[in-house]
Amino acid sequence: MNVTSKTVGNITVIEAEGSIDSKTAGEFERGAMGPIQGQTAVILDISKVDFLSSAGLRVLLMIYRQIKSRNGKVVLLGASEEIQDIMANTGFLSFFILVDTLDEGIAALKP
Structure with a gap:
């Protein structure tokens, strides 16, 4: 599992x-929760995530709740069809804006 962050505007x-499962969810959580503190516009690029377990879904929900509490939005970039199916079956898909490119994600977050 590798988690990086950057700011675009x-x-x-x-x-x-990598995979976000029970062994790596803590690393994903630590890598994501720090950079989103105080933010209202977040893009989660999961285009290189090959597996998402319930532990990963829990972290996505934590991120969503953190941003939503500030009336913000979270965009998922590059979610595979398999991950979208998992999220649709659990009802999580409706929490996020889905996009295929970074430019689409930036446009979706503009006021």
Whole structure:
């Protein structure tokens, strides 16, 4: 699991790579929760995530709740069809804006 963050304008972009499961969810949480503190516009680039377990879903929900509490929005970038299916089956998909490119994500977060 590799988690990095960067800022594009006023948007925080969190990039995750690898599997997000019970062994790596803590690392994903630590890598994502710090950079989003105080933010209202976040893009989670999960285009390089090959597996998402319930532990990963829990972290996504934590991120969503943190941003939503500040009336912000969270965009998921590059979610695979498999991950979208998992999120749809659990009802999590409706919490996020789905996009295929960074430019689409930035446009979705503009006021």
